[in-house]
Amino acid sequence: MVVFKQGGIQMSKYQFLDSYTLKNGAEVKNRIVMAPMTEMSSFENGIVTNDEIEYYRRRSGGVGMEITGCANVSEIGKGFEGELSVANDSVLPQLSKLAQSMKSNGTKAILQIFNAGRMTTSEILRGKKPVSASAIRAERPGSEEPASMSEEEILETISDFGNATRRAILSGFDGVEIHGANTYLIQQFFSPNSNQRDDKWGGDLKSRMNFPLEVIKKVMNVVKESGKSKFIVGYRISPEEIETPGIQLSETLEFVSKLSTSGIDYLHVSMGDVWRTSLNDKSDTEPINKQIKQALGDEIPLMVVGNVETPVDAEKAANSFEFVAMGRELIREPNWVEKVIAGDETSIKYKLSPTDLEDLAIPAPLWGFLTTVFRPIAGLSTEKDPATSFKEAAAPWEKF
Numbered sequence: 001m002v003v004f005k006q007g008g009i010q011m012s013k014y015q016f017l018d019s020y021t022l023k024n025g026a027e028v029k030n031r032i033v034m035a036p037m038t039e040m041s042s043f044e045n046g047i048v049t050n051d052e053i054e055y056y057r058r059r060s061g062g063v064g065m066e067i068t069g070c071a072n073v074s075e076i077g078k079g080f081e082g083e084l085s086v087a088n089d090s091v092l093p094q095l096s097k098l099a100q101s102m103k104s105n106g107t108k109a110i111l112q113i114f115n116a117g118r119m120t121t122s123e124i125l126r127g128k129k130p131v132s133a134s135a136i137r138a139e140r141p142g143s144e145e146p147a148s149m150s151e152e153e154i155l156e157t158i159s160d161f162g163n164a165t166r167r168a169i170l171s172g173f174d175g176v177e178i179h180g181a182n183t184y185l186i187q188q189f190f191s192p193n194s195n196q197r198d199d200k201w202g203g204d205l206k207s208r209m210n211f212p213l214e215v216i217k218k219v220m221n222v223v224k225e226s227g228k229s230k231f232i233v234g235y236r237i238s239p240e241e242i243e244t245p246g247i248q249l250s251e252t253l254e255f256v257s258k259l260s261t262s263g264i265d266y267l268h269v270s271m272g273d274v275w276r277t278s279l280n281d282k283s284d285t286e287p288i289n290k291q292i293k294q295a296l297g298d299e300i301p302l303m304v305v306g307n308v309e310t311p312v313d314a315e316k317a318a319n320s321f322e323f324v325a326m327g328r329e330l331i332r333e334p335n336w337v338e339k340v341i342a343g344d345e346t347s348i349k350y351k352l353s354p355t356d357l358e359d360l361a362i363p364a365p366l367w368g369f370l371t372t373v374f375r376p377i378a379g380l381s382t383e384k385d386p387a388t389s390f391k392e393a394a395a396p397w398e399k400f
């Protein structure tokens with residue numbers, strides 16, 4: 001933090017408030033990002049609801065970038081009810097309104113695009129069988145065995161990501177984030193757990209990188225054809241899996257060095273804590289994000305996330321990494337950045353109460369989710385459940 005005087009008043013300036021110019025020339029006004037968080041509030045067909053528009057509007061304006069919850073690029077890629085869809089052109093009018101609501105006061109609007117792969121059910125897919133790299137069930141209760149994708153389906157899915165990008169551009173988004181994390185289809189292709197193919201899409205580490213790299217290539221081509229040179233393309237990864245076999249950090253580091261030359265504008269590492277060390281190798285005490293930063297090099301900015309709540313937390317992360325994403329804290333405190341800029345840090349909220357819902361424009365399904373699945377860690381303040389900070393318990397959100 002730099003402290004300086006203006007008109008006799010001592011002011012603090014955090015480096016996370018500095019702007020950052022991406023290599024494609026797009027200028028992001030500060031280095032705080034709203035992390036992708038699904039609110040499960042879209043219509044059954046994936047069309048954006050007005051509640052969602054208000055929820056994102058309430059959180060734009062302060063942060064440098066705002067990323068939507070994941071949007072499925074095809075019907076077969078839908079992961080859960082109430083999910084955003086970017087699978088066909090009928091979503092465009094409402095999606096355009098969403099993009100507009102996110103872009104207030106210079107915030108960049110980013111659409112997260114994904115396919116759930118095997119992390120869905122035939123009920124959610126209205127009778128269709130989930131698909132994945134191989135016909136292997138996820139090691140989770142209630143998971144279903146997916147069908148192994150044919151070559152044709154793989155190529156179609158790569159095109160789906162291209163079409164989703166085209167729709168994001170048409171709707172006025174400033175960028176897309178390719179969701180290669182949190183156990184969804186793109187990660188399923190990279191993982192030796194879910195990908196046991198023996199064709200060009202699976203087998204050794206190099207072949208397991210082919211699907212993610214082809215998706216990126218497709219997305220970059222669509223951007224190039226659109227002529228929107230400042231359209232942002234981010235990529236999100238999960239660095240490890242705890243299953244055997246599963247993604248090892250050494251494999252991720254190799255993948256990251258490939259990603260550094262893939263044309264992406266930023267890399268986003270999905271973790272529950274910015275400073276987490278390896279889950280699989282306890283003797284490795286170097287934070288994963290530091291290792292990823294080294295493998296990535298200085299050309300591409302690294303976005304980190306996990307348990308950042310206070311300006312001090314954010315500044316610590318901003319000392320080592322270019323972008324700091326915040327999830328749950330921005331649900332509770334939509335004006336976090338504005339309050340820091342105004343020097344009004346003492347009024348930043350770290351607790352959430354049911355009486356705040358209307359003011360915070362939290363859609364009912366998100367509230368329901370926070371009070372059930374997330375109950376112990378949602379920072380809720382209720383009689384039975386004394387107000388807890390998000391930091392006080394570990395969370396299962398990495399399945400997102």
Ligand SMILES: Cc1cc2nc3c(=O)[nH]c(=O)nc-3n(C[C@H](O)[C@H](O)[C@H](O)COP(=O)(O)O)c2cc1C
Nearest residue numbers: 035036037038069070306307308326327328397400
């Ligand atoms: C309600 C909720 C929904 C989420 N949905 C997504 C999602 O759609 N896509 C994604 O990549 N991560 C998703 N996440 C994970 C967040 O992006 C983030 O990585 C996680 O919450 C850790 O950050 P935090 O400690 O600042 O909350 C979700 C998290 C929450 C709490």
